[in-house]
Amino acid sequence: MTIAPSTDGDIFDVVVVGGGHAGCESALAAARMGCSTLLLTLSLEKIALMPCNPAVGGIGKGQLTREIDALGGEQGLNTDRACIQMKLLNTSRGPAVRALRAQTDKKLYEDSMKRVLCATENLRILEGSAAGIIVSRETITGVELDDGSRIPAKTVILACGTFLGGKIVVGERRFPAGRMGEPPATALPVSLAESGLELGRFQSATHPRIDSRTIDADRMVIDPGDEHPSRFSRFSQGVLRNQVPCFLTYTNERTHSVIREHLHLSPIKTGSVSGKGPRYCPSIDRKVMNFPDRDRHPVFVEPEGRHTGELYLQGLTTSLPVWVQELVIHATPGLEKAKLMRPGYAVEYDYVIPDQLRLSLETKRIANLFLAGQINGTSGYEEAAAQGLIAGINAARSVMGREPFVLGREQAYIGVLIDDLVTKGVDEPYRMFTSRAEHRLLLRHDNAHARLSPLGRNIGLLPQSRYAMVQEDERALEDLLQWLKSTTVSPTPELNKLLEKKGSAPLTEGQAAAQLLKRPEVCINDILKNIGVSAPGNAGPDIMARSEIELKYAGYIDRQRQAIERNRRLEDTRIPPGFTYLDLEGVSREARDRLERIQPATLGQASRISGVTPADVSVLSLYLKERHDAMAD
Amino acid sequence: MTGDSENSIPCHDVVVVGAGPGGAEAALAAAGAGARTLCLTMSLDTAGYHPANPTLVGGHEDPRGELLAEMRSMGCRLPPLLESDGVAAVNEQGRLVADRRRLGLAYKAAIESADNLEFRQALVTSLETHSGKFLLGSSLDESFSAGAVVIAGGTFFQAEVAEGDARSPGGRRGEIPSVSLSKSLQNKGILFERIGAATAPRLLMPPPGGSFPGDDWPDGLPPDGDQLCELYGFGLEQSGDAERQLSRLRQSTGDPAAWITRPSYAVSHLVLASRQVNLRLESTALPRLFFAGRLVGCCNYLESAATGFLAGLNAAHAAGTAAPTCLIDDKSIVSHLLRLVADSESRPVTIRVPGPGC
Numbered sequence: 001m002t003i004a005p006s007t008d009g010d011i012f013d014v015v016v017v018g019g020g021h022a023g024c025e026s027a028l029a030a031a032r033m034g035c036s037t038l039l040l041t042l043s044l045e046k047i048a049l050m051p052c053n054p055a056v057g058g059i060g061k062g063q064l065t066r067e068i069d070a071l072g073g074e075q076g077l078n079t080d081r082a083c084i085q086m087k088l089l090n091t092s093r094g095p096a097v098r099a100l101r102a103q104t105d106k107k108l109y110e111d112s113m114k115r116v117l118c119a120t121e122n123l124r125i126l127e128g129s130a131a132g133i134i135v136s137r138e139t140i141t142g143v144e145l146d147d148g149s150r151i152p153a154k155t156v157i158l159a160c161g162t163f164l165g166g167k168i169v170v171g172e173r174r175f176p177a178g179r180m181g182e183p184p185a186t187a188l189p190v191s192l193a194e195s196g197l198e199l200g201r202f203q204s205a206t207h208p209r210i211d212s213r214t215i216d217a218d219r220m221v222i223d224p225g226d227e228h229p230s231r232f233s234r235f236s237q238g239v240l241r242n243q244v245p246c247f248l249t250y251t252n253e254r255t256h257s258v259i260r261e262h263l264h265l266s267p268i269k270t271g272s273v274s275g276k277g278p279r280y281c282p283s284i285d286r287k288v289m290n291f292p293d294r295d296r297h298p299v300f301v302e303p304e305g306r307h308t309g310e311l312y313l314q315g316l317t318t319s320l321p322v323w324v325q326e327l328v329i330h331a332t333p334g335l336e337k338a339k340l341m342r343p344g345y346a347v348e349y350d351y352v353i354p355d356q357l358r359l360s361l362e363t364k365r366i367a368n369l370f371l372a373g374q375i376n377g378t379s380g381y382e383e384a385a386a387q388g389l390i391a392g393i394n395a396a397r398s399v400m401g402r403e404p405f406v407l408g409r410e411q412a413y414i415g416v417l418i419d420d421l422v423t424k425g426v427d428e429p430y431r432m433f434t435s436r437a438e439h440r441l442l443l444r445h446d447n448a449h450a451r452l453s454p455l456g457r458n459i460g461l462l463p464q465s466r467y468a469m470v471q472e473d474e475r476a477l478e479d480l481l482q483w484l485k486s487t488t489v490s491p492t493p494e495l496n497k498l499l500e501k502k503g504s505a506p507l508t509e510g511q512a513a514a515q516l517l518k519r520p521e522v523c524i525n526d527i528l529k530n531i532g533v534s535a536p537g538n539a540g541p542d543i544m545a546r547s548e549i550e551l552k553y554a555g556y557i558d559r560q561r562q563a564i565e566r567n568r569r570l571e572d573t574r575i576p577p578g579f580t581y582l583d584l585e586g587v588s589r590e591a592r593d594r595l596e597r598i599q600p601a602t603l604g605q606a607s608r609i610s611g612v613t614p615a616d617v618s619v620l621s622l623y624l625k626e627r628h629d630a631m632a633d
Numbered sequence: 634m635t636g637d638s639e640n641s642i643p644c645h646d647v648v649v650v651g652a653g654p655g656g657a658e659a660a661l662a663a664a665g666a667g668a669r670t671l672c673l674t675m676s677l678d679t680a681g682y683h684p685a686n687p688t689l690v691g692g693h694e695d696p697r698g699e700l701l702a703e704m705r706s707m708g709c710r711l712p713p714l715l716e717s718d719g720v721a722a723v724n725e726q727g728r729l730v731a732d733r734r735r736l737g738l739a740y741k742a743a744i745e746s747a748d749n750l751e752f753r754q755a756l757v758t759s760l761e762t763h764s765g766k767f768l769l770g771s772s773l774d775e776s777f778s779a780g781a782v783v784i785a786g787g788t789f790f791q792a793e794v795a796e797g798d799a800r801s802p803g804g805r806r807g808e809i810p811s812v813s814l815s816k817s818l819q820n821k822g823i824l825f826e827r828i829g830a831a832t833a834p835r836l837l838m839p840p841p842g843g844s845f846p847g848d849d850w851p852d853g854l855p856p857d858g859d860q861l862c863e864l865y866g867f868g869l870e871q872s873g874d875a876e877r878q879l880s881r882l883r884q885s886t887g888d889p890a891a892w893i894t895r896p897s898y899a900v901s902h903l904v905l906a907s908r909q910v911n912l913r914l915e916s917t918a919l920p921r922l923f924f925a926g927r928l929v930g931c932c933n934y935l936e937s938a939a940t941g942f943l944a945g946l947n948a949a950h951a952a953g954t955a956a957p958t959c960l961i962d963d964k965s966i967v968s969h970l971l972r973l974v975a976d977s978e979s980r981p982v983t984i985r986v987p988g989p990g991c
Contacts, residue, residue, distance in 0.1 A: 004891040007883055044835075044895060045679075045864075047736070107738060127806065127895040128875055147797035147896075149876035174678075180754065181676040183801065183809055209752070296763070307706055307738070309745035309752075310677070320771045342754040343773060344679060556826050598908035 002142075003151040005036045005124065011152040012038045013399045014392070015143050017130045017188075018159035019047045020387030022373030022383065023112055023379040025073050026157045029392030031123035032072070033460055035399050038151065039117065039125045040143065042163070042182070048078070048113035048127075050106050050381060051162075051179050052206045054304045054312050059089060060432035061382035062099030063413045066445050068382075069233045070452035070470075072462035073389040074116060076233035082109035084244040084306055086229035090142040095549045096440040100232055103225075103246060105305035128134055132191030133158075133369065140369040146187065155368040155395035159388055160375050162204060164189040164350035169203070170343065171269045171321030180345060189350045197364050199350045202429050204379060205283045205317040208325055209310045209342040210335065210370065215301060219334040220247040234449050234468050234473075247301040249334040251284070256295075258331045259288045262324045268344065270305075283317040283346070284328065299332060303583075310341050319346035346542065351377040354421040355598050359405030361387060364599060368397050379429035386414045395458060405459055408571065410439045410564045412452060423598060425609045441553060441560050445544050450474055473543060480539045480547045484514040485533065495530045502526075517551045524548050570606035570617070573624065586619040595620075645671040646952040647945070648769060648779035650757045650814070652680040654711065654934050655785030655926025655941030657740045661710045662945030663783070664750035666955040670945075672744060673769070675756040675789075676812065681740025683733050683934045684805050685832050687865055689715075690935070693727035696984050697935050700966045701729075704935070707967070709942045711935070712741045731934075758813035760784075760821070762919070772813075780952030781921040783944045785937070786928050788830065790815040792902035797874025806898055809818050815903055822918045824906040828980050831870040831899040835863040837892035869926060874988040897905060904928050907978045912971050921951045929974045932983035939967055940974065954988050 005012050014030040016023050019041030027039040041047060057065055070075030085103035117125060119404035129146040133156060140150040163185040177186040193199055225243035266285040287297055300314040316332075319326055322343040329335050354376040356363055360377075363369045372391035373384035394404045407415035416437045421430060433441045441487040443451070456462030489495065491507035499506050502521040514526050524544050539547075550557070581587070581595040591612045600606040603624070607617045608624040644787035647663040649656050652674035660672035674680060690697045705712035715721040717739055721731040744752050759770040760782065766778045787809040789804030802810045819825060871878055875896040883891045905928055909917055915928065916922040925944035961968050966984055973982040 004877055008889060040776070046807070109735070124892055125894055126875070127835075129807075145875060146801065147799040147874035149797070149874045173773055175772070177809070181809055182807060211745070273915075307742050309742075322771075322775050339751055339753075341752060343775075345773075603761065 003038075003114040003126070003149055010036065011142075011154065012036050013154050014038070014157065014395045015151055015155070017143060017164075018161055019044075020074065020124070020159060020161045020382040021048060022161075023157070023159035024048050024117065025068065025075065025385045025388030026265045026370075026372055026392035026395070027117065027123055027160060028074050028120060029072070029389050029398045031120050031459055033121060033393065033396040033400075035396045037123045038153070039123065040124065040128055040130060040151070041131055042127070042178075042185075044114075044125065044127045045109070045255035046182075047117065048110050050104070050109060053314060053471070054302055055101060055103050056381060057099060057101040059099050059411065060095060060434050060436070061380055062089070062101060063388045063434070063443060063445055063448065064382040064417065064432055065232055066100070066448035067414050067452055068385055068389050068411050069235070070449040071389060071393075071456035071464075072466070073385065074113070077236060078109060078113050079104060079232045080240075080299060081112040082106075083229075083232075083240055084303065085223075085225035085241055085242070087223075087226050088230055094441075095444055095446065095553065097434045099445050100230055102232060103244065103302055105242075105307075107305055107308070129185065132188035133188075133195060133366075135195050135366055135369075138365065139367040142200070154399050155370065155393045157372055157388075157395055158192075158375055159371075159373045159384070160188065160350040161306050161384075161392075162347050162374055164192075164199075164375065165201075165348075166532040167348045168321050169346040169348060171265055171267065171319070171324070174267075177347065178341070178349075179347065179533065184349075188376065192352065197356060197363065198353045200353050200377065201348060202351050203346050203376060204429060205319050205346040206264075206344055207230060207313045207315075208329065208340055208344040209304065209312055210301075210329065210338040211310045211341050211573040212303065212309045214337050214339045215247065215311065216336065217247055220249040220301065223248055223291040236467060244303050244306060246303065248333070249301065249332060249452040251297050251299060251332050252296055255328060255331040255594060256288050258327050259285060259320075262320060263289065265321050265324060267319050275343070278355060281317060282424075283344075284315065285320055290557075299335075301334075313344075316344065318344040319550065320344075331582075340512055349374070351375055353377070353425060353426040355423070357422050358404070358599075359406045359422055359601055359605070360420055361391040362394060362398070362404070363423045370396055374429075377426035377430055378417070378421065379609070381433050382432065383417060383432055384427075386417055390418060393461065397459070399519070401422045405455075407455075409437070411569075412448075413437055413443055416443075419605065419608065423600065423605050424610055439560055439564065441556055445547070446542070446549060450477075454608060462608075469540050471488060474544045476539050477546055477550075479536050480543055481514070481550065483536050484517060484527075484547060484551070485512055487513045489513050489527055489530055495526075498526055498530075512552055517548060518554070519582065520552060527550075567604065570601055570607060573603040573621065575600055575602060575606065575620075575624065580610045584619065584623060588613075591616045629630075641682070642768070642776045642777040642778045643671070643827075644958070645669050645751075646768070646780045646954050647671070647769070647948045648673060648772060648777055649785065649945065649948075650674075650769070651785035651787055651789075651926070652677070652740075652744065653785060653787045654681060654740070654753070655682065655787070655928075655931070655944070656783070656937035657744060658711065658938045659783040659785055659923075659925055659945030659948065660744055660750055660752075661747055661859065661953075662708075662942045662962070664747045664948035665708070666946055666954055667749065668952055669749055669950035670812065670824055670949075671751045671753065673757055673771070673777070676808065677741070677754045678751065679737065679808070680744060680752075681737040683731075683736070685830075686867070686933070687719070687730050687733055688728060689731050689850045690723075690727065690729035690932070695727070695942045696966055697933065698727055698729070700935050700939060700970070700984060704939050704942065704966050704967055707773070707939075707961075709938060710740070710743055711938045714743065716823040733983060751970045756809075756811065759817045760814060761817075767922070773894045781923065781948040782927060783941070783948045784818075784925045784928060785924070785926040785941055785944070786811055786814070788900050788902045788957075790825070790903035792900055795899040796896065797871075797872070798878070803900070803901065804896075804902065810902075816852060824909055825903040825915060826906045826980060827901055828904055829899055829901040831872075831983065832895075832897060833868070833870045833895040834866040834881070834882075835895035836866045836869075837894055838864055839939035858909075860971055866893075866897075869897065872899065878883075904930055904980055906981065908975070910975060912975045913947045914971070914974070915947060915951070923948045927981075930977070932969075932976070932980040932985070934982045936955055936984065937972060939970060943967070943971070
């Protein structure tokens, strides 16, 4: 008598614990790949809840969401369904740092995701609380609920968010909670520790919400969203209409002095919040402490949905006492009369130190146990969803007896994310940035589908009908590039006038369009106007934009590809599983310990471990070669 | 410790604690009567929420139908909300079923757009009186002042959730209880007693052709609350852990793959003992303090909403705001409900006589 798909004696292939952004991607991926899957969540009313920003995407994060979409995950599609405003960021900077950011209607986001879960075959959902994992002979065998019920499983994915040992901190108040109003998971972290997993502690803060009727919008900058809003997913239908505006204001000296006056009450100062906080999403208290010469900090005022009066104050994360939060808000231009609807607060929680994971997100210690999301020390819905997708895919592949699906750093931001977590560990909540990706010129928002959809198709997650759309895009791009290379642009007076206006040298003789497009100032529409024809049939604006990027950055892209090739040898040299580093001579003790702990899969991964020097990698490489030669003899 | 003086504590005519159907109606009624009103709830996301039976009116014979009609003429918010797009549906037999999520969101939107009404997330932990006003404190050391207060705390007072043999503090599964406020009220001489309630399980929608015992669901009506894949398991309340419930369901339906999405569980919690409120829903121990909903023993969504509405109007009047009078016919269902609430010795109470359990 256990919880199983039926009484026929089969057990669930995959059990996912947690219905947040990681959990939903895991459950959908596993089910879509044919596994009988169970999603267990504390509350069926809180599926895909966004506890913080009402937004998906941004620098680095938007790239993750695109990649999730390319592989066959859901976040991109769901974001489009719930989108109320869309912006393409960094349009004035290079294509490597361009990303989409969508404001979403939170309730609609939750409802849409739940709808998808309910409509997915092979997927069951259950409301309940996991008290522990069941392990036998270093392999996961299931999950136990608070009420004593057992759910046997072939694989388990833990995606518990901030609930493990969660404590809320506001001013001097500190009490157990997973989120405001929700009890934490107290038994599960104990179970994980007992199974030999090492836990750390982090903290994260969320922003206050105010009543939209009480802001002075006239004193703020209005941001209506892009005039021609894009979509996150390649596969979304329709155009976004009736965008909801956001507002921007800035703190000023008065705001800062209010904060400084009350800093002694901040739990960060008093030390009553333990656990490292996120450097890249610091609370306003921390910003004022750490950047005393900044005379203003931006505060983005973001609607939480179309039909709600709640506005999110991005940039004012805090765990200062509530009455101080109100003083700070009222000292911010445009928010003098703002009425608080939800106070900001900090939450401390346990996470599993991620260097205990393989690149597949399986724990090294317990076979078939996968971890995804904030439990691995990351922050952000996109980072969580990316891990959830990979964990779901790999749980499914484990059930199917297939090798894990691992993306390299040169293939995807998802690869960078997981490699960073697993190889380097985290000392504060990890947030994705474009600067983390050394190959970011290749890993772009615009070419995510070209890179990853073939892989999504191969593993059986991306449906053929969607893959066909991607293939069509690639053909259209190829056609357009060919056309640009073989089409000559003549040096007409109009063209030269346009070039001169743009500060570019005039043409003296005819030139291939592709060649002319290499100039940074020239854009494809300039050329089309000059030639007087439109581009070959099926090239929409996205394809045209991509062709420009490919041509303009060809040199840089080639160089980056060459660098990848040069490192290929390192990346491809596999280290046999179970290789022991303890007897490795010529390698420092520290490096040996780190190597032993991380168990890198390749020389490349080994080279990224902190404490491992290039000399250590050379020694390791020699050992591997000797061992390989010895075995060959 | 808070650093603010009494002068800087925001003062309202009426503060409503709780935003379920009782609290939401109270807040809207008080604000609509011209009182400067503040509605405090531990969770903005569960405003107007109803965790149990999505059937609000069982059929033509159900007195709740009449109650709903009376609520409409009194001016409650619920009747028009039930007519908004996609919120509820009625069948030929007069059965009214609501999409609980949409109804909750509709209440939330109504509260957020009402004049004179502030809405704020806070867990109220204390109630004191001072110079003729009420002073309410929260778990985050916030303070609020009111001329009159309505408390519609639902199933949350010193509540405990029972799932199988496991016990955990909570007003509903996954939600924390309210402990300190009720203690604060007990210290003021207000008497409580403990009652329990069980929720039915939610079941996975059967595939076409399948059915459940007691499933007289006509075509065209929405399934349970979320219009997704769940059915409310009428009459299937049971004890035992999730494993046991699933096993029993599969046995009784003969369907080896039958599935429970939300296992049945029980909540035990405090409600006001008998004779703690008068016909105006005002506390017999503390003037200008009103109670509504489950706390006064109501059994279902409509009763909670109706009592909430009246408590809100009465609170506005008690706070000195000129409230429109709401004449209640002695023979009306509402009147009958109020008499039950004020006079009946037993808890809970319901207009559904002879009623099954709530």
